[in-house]
Amino acid sequence: MATKESKRQVRELMEGLEQRVHRGPAIRNADIELARDFLRRNDFSPASDYFNRLAHIERRLQARPAAVPRPQAKRNYGGKAGGLQMQVQSVFDHLILSTCYAGDFNTRRGRVKISHRFNREGRIDFVELKYLQSLDPCLNGALRKLLIVKDYPSLQKDWHEANAFVLEILPRELVFLYEDIFRCPRNRLFAWLLNIGHGIAQDLLKELQSGKFKFSAATATGPGPNLGWPPQGWNQNATSSPATNGNGRIVCVARENGFAGSSPQPARYPDQLPLEALLQDDVALPILEKAADLESVVEETSNAEAVVRYTRKSLN
Numbered sequence: 075m076a077t078k079e080s081k082r083q084v085r086e087l088m089e090g091l092e093q094r095v096h097r098g099p100a101i102r103n104a105d106i107e108l109a110r111d112f113l114r115r116n117d118f119s120p121a122s123d124y125f126n127r128l129a130h131i132e133r134r135l136q137a138r139p140a141a142v143p144r145p146q147a148k149r150n151y152g153g154k155a156g157g158l159q160m161q162v163q164s165v166f167d168h169l170i171l172s173t174c175y176a177g178d179f180n181t182r183r184g185r186v187k188i189s190h191r192f193n194r195e196g197r198i199d200f201v202e203l204k205y206l207q208s209l210d211p212c213l214n215g216a217l218r219k220l221l222i223v224k225d226y227p228s229l230q231k232d233w234h235e236a237n238a239f240v241l242e243i244l245p246r247e248l249v250f251l252y253e254d255i256f257r258c259p260r261n262r263l264f265a266w267l268l269n270i271g272h273g274i275a276q277d278l279l280k281e282l283q284s285g286k287f288k289f290s291a292a293t294a295t296g297p298g299p300n301l302g303w304p305p306q307g308w309n310q311n312a313t314s315s316p317a318t319n320g321n322g323r324i325v326c327v328a329r330e331n332g333f334a335g336s337s338p339q340p341a342r343y344p345d346q347l348p349l350e351a352l353l354q355d356d357v358a359l360p361i362l363e364k365a366a367d368l369e370s371v372v373e374e375t376s377n378a379e380a381v382v383r384y385t386r387k388s389l390n
Contacts, residue, residue, distance in 0.1 A: 080116040087112065088127050095134055106132050149358070153349035156277025160349065164358035167194045171275060174206065177250035184209045186247045190271030194357075196364030197233060197384060199226040201267050203245055218245060221264055221372075223382065235383045240264055242377045264380060265372040272387075276366035282353055 076084075087109055094101050109128055118124055151162040161172040169192050176185040185206040191199040200222035205213045223229065224237045240260075248255050251270070255263060352358050369387050374380040 076116050076118050080118075084112060084116065084118065084124055088124055091131055092127070095131055101131070101135060106135075149355060150346045151349050151352055151355075151358075152346045155281040155349055156274065158274060158277070160274070160278060161346075162278075162349065162352060162358060164352075164355050167357065168192060168199070169358045169361050171271060171278075173274060175247075175250040176207075179209055179246060179249055182209045183207065184247050184250065186245070186250060188251070188267075188270075190268075190274075192271070192275070192361050192365045193226070193231045194361055194364075195232040196272075196275075196361055196366075196368050197223075197231065197236075198268050198271055198365075198370070198382075199223050201271065203247070205245070205247065209246055220244065220267055221380070221382075233384070235381060238372075238380050238382050239378060240374065240380045261372050261374050261380075264374065265370060268370045268372065268382065272365055272368055272370075275362050278349070278352075279362045279366045282350065282359075282362075 091101060091105065091109060106128065110125075113122070113124055113128070149164040151160075151164070153160065158173045163170040163172075170189050171192065172187050172189040174185060174187050176183070178184075186208075187204040187206055189202045189204070191202070193199055198221075201220045203218045203220055205216050205218075208214050208216070218241060219239070221238050221240050224239060226236075229236060244256075244263075252266075255266075258266070352362070367387055368384055371383050371385070372380050373383070
């Protein structure tokens with residue numbers, strides 16, 4: 075005869091398995107057998123409702139199609155394109171495009187990594203800054219989401235307008251991207267941060283498709299790469315073409331952490347593939363093609379929130 079305590083335990087066990095049918099984690103055959111063995115050891119009748127519920131769970135699982143093997147979880151690429159040292163991470167149905175920037179501010183040296191996460195339709199889910207060498211040493215290694223689209227995992231991937239959170243107090247290290255960035259209205263600043271991601275994706279795609287892609291080590295001399303648009307050139311309206319060039323002094327390129335080296339071949343992370351291997355990546359390449367064709371405008375609705383709108387790039 076099943077005891078009161080064993081009835082309580084088996085009730086919790088069955089309710090847990092029934093929830094896992096719908097929510098996960100996945101139920102294994104071993105889980106079913108363990109539950110059935112528990113019922114037997116505690117003298118539950120084979121005609122009891124618990125055996126029936128367990129059989130129902132088993133039938134539900136058997137009726138499901140076999141799981142399709144997922145592609146390799148993550149592929150990591152690195153190299154130089156469009157004057158920038160880049161890292162591209164291709165992950166299931168999205169990619170993360172990262173570039174490093176370095177410079178001096180009030181006699182202090184700093185380096186940051188800016189990452190743009192693109193969904194499969196080329197929209198940016200978030201822009202993130204990582205302090206590689208902060209102007210405030212206690213922040214080294216910290217991450218900041220400069221802009222993040224609300225509920226981006228559940229949004230329709232080809233959205234045209236979405237609400238976003240924006241960082242209220244922006245890192246000083248953004249001056250390494252553009253020295254006058256904090257003189258710009260915040261709407262234009264956030265639009266520029268989004269659109270440099272699309273511009274970098276476009277530059278990378280052009281070089282990949284040119285057939286003349288070559289690695290070259292980045293240097294710390296010269297004016298630095300041109301990110302394409304000064305902040306004041308963005309966000310006029312959704313159809314105007316962006317201003318080009320004249321984006322001020324940009325000091326770029328970190329020489330450590332897998333982005334660049336002094337040898338003819340840039341140093342890379344372990345197992346990192348060259349950027350030209352992206353041509354064979356059936357996840358990343360379509361995303362780059364879509365991202366290269368888009369631009370966005372931003373309307374800040376409060377110090378911490380904004381609306382992002384997408385449009386196709388002007389052909390002019």
